Amino acid sequence: MSVKTVSQIRIEFTRKADVKNSHFFVDDAPLGVFTTLPPHHNRRIEQPTASMSALGYLFYPLLFVLLAVTGPVLFGAFAIASPFVFSAAAFLTPIVLVISHILKHRQPYKVPPYKRAEANDSRSPCPGLNVLANHNILPHNGKDISQERLNTALKVYNLGPDVRALLVNLLWKKLNLQKNQGFALSQLSETHNSIEHDASLTREDLDIGNNVVLNHDLYKRFIKSSSNGKQITIEDFIQYKKQRQSESRDQNPKFTFGANQLVGASSEAIIVSSVFGSTLGGLPVEVAKSVFREERIPEGWIRPLLPITFAQLAAPMAWVAARTYFY
Numbered sequence: 001m002s003v004k005t006v007s008q009i010r011i012e013f014t015r016k017a018d019v020k021n022s023h024f025f026v027d028d029a030p031l032g033v034f035t036t037l038p039p040h041h042n043r044r045i046e047q048p049t050a051s052m053s054a055l056g057y058l059f060y061p062l063l064f065v066l067l068a069v070t071g072p073v074l075f076g077a078f079a080i081a082s083p084f085v086f087s088a089a090a091f092l093t094p095i096v097l098v099i100s101h102i103l104k105h106r107q108p109y110k111v112p113p114y115k116r117a118e119a120n121d122s123r124s125p126c127p128g129l130n131v132l133a134n135h136n137i138l139p140h141n142g143k144d145i146s147q148e149r150l151n152t153a154l155k156v157y158n159l160g161p162d163v164r165a166l167l168v169n170l171l172w173k174k175l176n177l178q179k180n181q182g183f184a185l186s187q188l189s190e191t192h193n194s195i196e197h198d199a200s201l202t203r204e205d206l207d208i209g210n211n212v213v214l215n216h217d218l219y220k221r222f223i224k225s226s227s228n229g230k231q232i233t234i235e236d237f238i239q240y241k242k243q244r245q246s247e248s249r250d251q252n253p254k255f256t257f258g259a260n261q262l263v264g265a266s267s268e269a270i271i272v273s274s275v276f277g278s279t280l281g282g283l284p285v286e287v288a289k290s291v292f293r294e295e296r297i298p299e300g301w302i303r304p305l306l307p308i309t310f311a312q313l314a315a316p317m318a319w320v321a322a323r324t325y326f327y
């Protein structure tokens with residue numbers, strides 16, 4: 001018996017199918033070609049022609065050839081164009097971000113009315129937070145402040161999301177609060193040596209005086225620390241802080257000033273300068289008077305245009321910490 005190839009069988013089969021008006025029944029199928037169909041199957045099935053089958057066999061080789069030819073061409077075009085595309089994107093993205101930020105902040109911030117704290121209002125050793133409460137940006141009574149409320153209030157200072165997240169989470173951790181609990185500003189004085197610390201600019205140490213309210217003698221010395229009478233520069237901050245640290249060490253038997261306190265105290269000087277003055281330039285004296293004595297947003301304050309992030313704060317903070325390490 002002669003052995004037939006599959007295409008021979010197909011061609012033979014096509015001829016048979018022609019006789020039956022181009023259709024065939026399964027029973028007519030030669031053994032080994034369509035036997036996978038069930039025997040009761042009597043639906044009409046389109047008969048594949050020889051040319052169609054040949055195309056089927058060629059499909060994958062043709063696809064391979066197509067990809068082999070077009071692939072390098074496409075890849076080459078991409079390789080040539082990509083440096084231009086990527087450098088244009090790298091150049092344009094920061095510009096677009098800055099412009100969109102400026103457009104968003106082009107309206108001057110309308111400062112809510114100021115009202116001094118009253119007897120029952122809760123206040124903290126932090127002038128930055130007291131200012132927000134005095135302008136009702138935080139609750140004026142300084143109580144029951146949620147994470148969301150604090151975070152939203154800190155946006156007024158245009159602190160970046162990284163700085164806000166760190167401050168808010170640090171506070172909740174140190175006060176041992178659940179996420180949905182609120183805090184009162186006066187609780188900050190209970191964070192001694194974790195956030196609140198000795199040798200403050202304008203507050204006495206916990207163990208020798210009142211660590212919450214402004215001490216007028218310290219305040220006057222802080223204002224006088226300005227070397228040119230106009231600006232409390234970062235260098236003025238450094239010299240005054242060193243004095244405060246050395247006198248606290250001498251007067252306070254429980255004086256504590258390790259790495260945590262050093263970093264915390266340095267960051268306060270840089271944050272307050274960044275928000276109300278300038279990160280590298282410090283605070284104008286008149287601005288310092290408004291923020292520290294009245295705990296009020298200074299007249300004519302312009303909200304920082306760009307968000308204050310750690311990228312901006314880290315190096316100046318480290319500089320102040322390094323310079324005040326020895327005193």
Ligand code: HEM
Pocket residue numbers: 125126127128129150157167168171188189191195196197198199200201202203211268269271272275
């Ligand atoms: C969640 C955010 C904040 C928390 C939990 C916080 C907490 C504190 C605490 C506990 C102190 C007392 C430290 C000490 O014993 O001297 C303090 C001081 C200070 N804070 Fe804040 N603060 C926050 C945000 C701010 C902001 C946004 C600013 C500036 C705009 C600021 C400026 C200051 C300054 C200048 C001091 C030093 C006061 C002094 O030494 O007399 N703080 N802060």
